[in-house]
Amino acid sequence: MDLTFISGMFQKILTGLPLTLNLWLLSLAGGACLALTLNLMRQNRIGNAIAATYVFVFRGTPLLIQIFMIYYGLAGFGFIRQSFLWPFLRDPYWCGLLALILNDAAYSSEILRGGLRAVPKGAVEAGRVSGMGRATILRRITLPIATRQALPAYSNEVISMLKATALVSTITLMDMTGIARAAISETWRAVEILLCAAVIYLVISMLVTRASAWLEQRLSPWQFGRTTP
Amino acid sequence: MITASIGPALSLSGLRKSFGHNEVLRGIDLSARDGDVISMIGASGSGKSTLLRCIPMLEIPDAGTIAVGEDSLSPKGGRLTRTEDAIARRMRGHLGFVFQNFNLWPHRTVLENVIEAPLFVQGRSRAEAVDEALALLEKVGLAEKRDAWPAHLSGGQQQRVAIARALAQHPRAILFDEPTSALDPELVGEVLKVIRRLAEEGRTMLIVTHEMGFAREVSSRVVFLHQGRIEEDGTPAEVFGAPKSERARAFLASHFDRNR
């Protein structure tokens, strides 16, 4: 084991950490907004069909193909090259971020849907009889219960997205995996380099696991299920 | 406690409701003056719970008119327009509703359950809402449980919190949908005691119940429903003592047999 090489490699790979974190957190934020929108759409038949198709397509195909489709595929359309979107869609960063957001939204929307289904019907009725409107019920009853219910599944999704950001390295972005990949082709000491990168990802994901366990305990001091038979 | 104003607190006329081909309510007329305590009895499937759920538009009737205080609605075709929905929400604000399964919000503490609507629907100040809620919890005998989670309470305690929550609405009338049916027998008494006290205060109440003895004791009026129609309507003495219809007689006979 060559310790100087390894510590140097850690430092080098960590320069990609800001980009990895950036893509990770922004895709989670964007994905969450889109996931909520998809669930709100499900209230009528057409919206439901659109949301279901969206989820079907994005969950049924690999993220890698989604990234390539956006980065290479969209450039083939003349009207996109002419549109105001082109400055974004020619940039691998925005394409990668967009693909991650779209992908995360499909998975998160299903997690949120599961949470929403777990909201006791009676809790919503109790809101209605006390005169709450739709928005108030959503804000004060449905979403708080649903999100807390969905938290364990969502923490898995958060970790999945961290891992998913590594795929943007295939469209030339220099995130941690991109840097590792480049270092491999320079030095050919693949195993050491890859293990360095793996350790960094592992540490972050373990921190997330810890944090979500803590959050779960803080947010759900009650037990679900006993109030409604 | 009685809001003095002209006209009945609550009135229903020509109420009809079907689920698919099953006609559950076949023209119901009923009105309650302020201070009335009306018990609704009848076999399961007679439509009494549906009737109660139609009043705050949890079920939207197919035809008929519902009036609460000054507001009234005559929805057509089983759905509400946007303006009707606004009226329905105002009507709900004047009602309290107590469910069979309590339906407390599991993610809020006892106190939070009671102040939720005052704060987020009626826009009252927190200090005022909390003061009042504590008084109401005191009244139902649960002041010391203010910070407990609903899931940590017994069914009887949950139902008493639900009653406090309904009272926090400052309701003109309170609707009870079989408030003791989901309770273990030994917990029924504590809930009935609270409802009895409300009757003594002169609250206007509509109670769907299977507790015949209780209905006889607290009601000013008893209504017997059969197959979506009102078959008997009178004082407890009239309905329990000398029911006019054969069906009411049979129902009461079987019920008192079973209970005693």
Place this chain on the structure above:
Amino acid sequence: MGDIGLLGFGPDGWGLVLFRAGLMTLAVSVAAFLCGLVLGTLVAWARVGGNRVMRALAEAYTVVLRGVPDILVIYLFYFGGRQVVAAIGTALGFAGPFDISGFVAGMLAIGLISGASQSEVLRGAYQAVPRGTIEAGRVVGMGRFTLFRRVIAPQAMVTALPAMGNQWQSVIKESALVSVTGLVETMRQVSVAAGTTQEHFLFYAAGAVIYLIITTLSDQVFRLAERRSLRGHQGAGY
């Protein structure tokens, strides 16, 4: 844009090539899933019935594979495997060049990734088997193996099947990552076709459709299996 004829099965079409690539995706996925199943079973068994060391090892394995990007694991197997093969080959006195096939590297890597989550599914399913039925097996004198084969496995399978269906779906999607090793499966093949014809959107869309077909069909298969396995279990509380 796009000439749909490029996807045809004629002499100028890529249809046949894509079809073969689809089969390769299926092949590498099946191999990886089975790898994962064997590994997952062993690990689940270690976590449930193993001694302290085995439990710790099994848990570390699931934690690590849960936290490391799949693509790094594939690179690790691909490049690492090459280094190992080269080392062994040189030690045995063979002359290079040495290479490890993308298929083997992909199969092992994805098997390893999938094994971690499959072990969680299997462990959960085992724990959901009512204790009483196991005790009932014991009192009639079943040995450990019989108990597993006749009592535990059939019940656990019913609980595990839906989640195993999801695991299989994940494996199919992860198999696209094997394209980085140069294995000509669907992802690799559509990239090549897109580059050659410059019809990027057309071919990536075709690739997406191939994946959708595979995932949808296998979903149907799993549902069928689920319905079969549920026979006789109606109302049993599963």
